[in-house]
Amino acid sequence: MSQIAVMEQQLDAIKEEAKKAFKNASDLSQLDQERVKYLGKKGALTEVLKGVGKLSPEDRPAIGKIVNKVKDDLDRTFKISQAVMKDKLGLLRIEAERVDVTMPGRVTSRGYKHPVQNGLDELTAIFTQMGFDIAQGPEIEDEFHNFDALNIPPEHPARAMHDTFFLKEFTDRPMVLRTHTSPVQIRAMQRFLKEGNEPPLAVVAPGRVYRCDYDMTHSPMFHQVEVFKVDRDVSLANLKGVLKHFLSAYFGKELPIRLRPSYFPFTEPSAEVDIGCVLCDGKGCRVCKQTGWIEVLGSGMIHPNVLKSVGIDSDTYSGFAFGLGVERMVMLKQGIPDLRLFFENDVRFLGRMGS
């Protein structure tokens, strides 16, 4: 037998043996050991190749070719074995890692914003998007800002209707808890003028207000948002435009609005604003007392006496103003039946209704 034939036989034997070894390896590390044994630097194939030197130069290329072929073959076999084994092990691992997806997820305790806060934030955001600036004012107010400057002189019947909380005397003038956010109108205008500005002035003023009234439908503390704008030729039509836009934006649907003439000392003309009932879409239900309309806020054109009280010329400028009760808006939007729930602060309620 020629030298080549012997080597060929050897290579064949190695190939068959290696293939069997690869196939029978029980895990990846054994497989790798087998690879080293046959294909490694000191492996069986290398051993065979060492014998190439003994061959005549003309035989060397032939046996080189054969060796390479065997090596390629074994490499391929190894890779296939490895892939098969990885697959098999992978399946085992996947099986071992199987979970019950119906087990409850890990819950980290989360917080909630109070529904009234949500209402305040949403309402305020609508107005800032419409170009109104945010203003704040004190809750402990003097009678000038809460009443007089708003055209409610002491003998005025409306003043008695305000259910005012008075504070025990501690300053040189009588102080009250503000009964509405309207005094912010006065304060914002005063500040604005003091800074040397001239209208237009457009303000949204959210805040807490107080009325000495406590029953099923009244809370002694609640929240209002005051909105007003002063400019040349501001009209009732502008007021209606803003009302329509904001009410539709807040309730998330196009709502019909209705203005009914009413009376507030600080506006002239004054109007109560109704919206088409958000619960029955105006068809008539218990909440709207079958009328299809729900009263949501009071509004009007700022009374010239109010503008005068801060020194704005009512011949040149006019304005609109309105104030709305935040709790009422939230109750309507979220279908909350009882005002008192807001101040009970039951976390089950807050979790369900807050965000």
Place this chain on the structure above:
Amino acid sequence: MKLPLSWLKSHVALTDDVATIATHLVRLGHEVEGVEEPRSAVKGVRVGHIIEKKPHPDADKLSLLKVEIGDKQPLTIVCGASNMGEGDKVPVATIGTTLPNGLVIKQGKIRGETSFGMCCSEVELGLADESAGLLILPGDAPVGAEVGELLGLEEAVFDLSITPNRGDCMSVRGLARDLAADSGLELADISIDPVPADSSIALPHISIAAVDGCPLYLGRRIEGVKVSDSPAWIQARLIAAGQRPVNGVVDVLNMIMLDLGQPMHAFDTDSLNGAVSIRITSGGESFEALDGRKLTLPEGDLVVADESAVIALAGIMGSEPSGVTGTTVNIMLESAFFKPAKVSETRRHHGMVSEASMRFERGVDPAMVAVAMEQATTLILETFGGRAGAVSVSGSAGGINAKEPLTFDFSRIEKRLGIEVPESTDAVLSRMGFGVSRSQGKMRVSIPGHRHDVSIPEDISEEYARVIGFDAVPECLPPLATTKPAAVDHSIDYAVADGFVQAISYAFISEAEQRMFSPDDGNDILLENPISEAMAVMRRSGWPGLLGIARHNMNRQQPGVMLVEQGRSYEKNGDGHRENNIMAWLMCGEIQSDQWHTTVRSADFFDMKGAVESWLASNGLTARFMANDDVQGLQAGQSADLFIGKSVVGRIGKVDAAIADHYDIDASVFVAEINLDVLPEGKKAKFQPLPEFPGVERDLVFLFDRTDRVEAILQAVRKAGGNLLTDARVFDRYVGQGVPDGKVSLGVRFTLQDAKRTLTQKDSDGVSAAIVAAMEKIFNAPLRG
């Protein structure tokens, strides 16, 4: 105010249906709170005549009545009321009647006696919310007649809310005027021939000393009156309008007030002494009001007085002794104009409200003063007999509420309303009593005496708006006006992100709650008229409110709560006061719930601290926590002040067990509060490139004294660590076996990093050695094996 449709129609011949009239009323500014539709519900309730009244044999409080209702046999009725007597006429609900409250009348036995019907009060007939017994019907009511028809209950009644500016519409006449003007229908003529005076009756002596309070006062004597119940039609009107009949004369005057808006009063002249004057009190006089209240009058009340006593608080209420009763024979009628401001002032002195004062305060129509006097006289003479003297007139109607006509550019109205106003609308205003003329864009408007609410062009714009209807005004967005970016406050969002539930509690608490966390140093702000003791003082801390809320929730099976509130605290500050914007937190009970993968854990100081640190970090701030054993209401050893720079911005700690106990909270309660007004501006995050080279973390465990403060330890670690050290923190704390008493084992983890290279073993060994040496030197703290 209740407006019966038939009464309204006696002033204006409206032909529209009830719903349409209601719509017009609303558009004109008279809110319709409800319409009581024809009350078929009282069908079957008939006029009964009590012919016999005996006590129930078996029950002290019941009576056994025999009641004639026009059938063959009188009915036997068991009745629980006590205000009726034999001969009275009362409403009887017969068997089968369904009352407005849904009650169906059946034959029934009450304590052994069979009752064949029920005698009714105003409540059962749906006429009132309360009553003092059976409704006693007029003596001339026909027996057996349907009570609903008799009382005019078959018709619609509008329940109106009249705004306080429209005193002129607190009468059927005033509302009729608005509706007539609006519809173009004629307003009925109510002029009346003056009653001829009986010259044998002396003119009353009347003088007005307080012209500022009373510019016009009419008085007239009527003698020989036989006061009896008023006739059925008057009673029916009063009941339909929601008033209870009193006696003949008073009923007539009340009806005229409701009809014309002019309140009147009648004095028993036999009880008067000498001349009558309208004057201002100088203080100290006593007065017994018709409602039974005994008052001592202060200085400045507007009153009507005779020569010995005050006989009426003008326009508010008469005195008891001078009042008209069933036995009165001679009376003096009063019809006057009392000025709104003065009536309001006097009324407020005594906290009184009456139908009369409500009208005078809002302003009555000076033109009605004389009309009402003639109508009342006519009706009283017709109904109760008697002879009337001449009217004594003091002052005059001219000049009352007289205003200069308004002149202005008509464009002012159109600009304010944002709509064109057709000239045809002027006629409606004219029918309302305004004098309107337009020429070349100029407008001239004279204001009628009954419109106390109108004085400037804007008031006229409202008149146009309600005549045209607000619906006709288009919706038109104004141009945007803003200048500044909206400053949004995220304080609550940050706390909510840390797992807190936002609460909103009342700004007023009880004084006892205030004392838990605030000293009694005179800086409380107290309410003059609190709802209750529990809401008597403005809070100086958010904690009492949160404790109350924690109790509410813990009592309802919550294992733990995490609450946060943003609001204000209030306190006196020298001569003035301060409102602080605050954030307040509370944690108590289990804050980590029982889940399959975790165990329950209750809140402790460091949960609270972590929450506050996290909130501060969200605002770009860090604070130092300095132990303070003297925070009122917090437990010594677990309380601290929060410092930023040199100022205290807040407090944190464990609530005293006694306070938690007071709130029935059976868990440790931790609280914190920050004054937002003293917080400095937070650091704005600046861009920094992320590190290119990996950092190295090392842990070292030392044995410290228990008194060593972590703040000082970490400071020393940072110093010893030098420039490479980017972070150092405590990762482990252990006390117990293997750690001697008075010692604590603390594990310190620090991170080293260099922006320009990867660190070597040598670097970290060097830093570790420096830290070990520093701990040894500064704290005498050995490295733990």
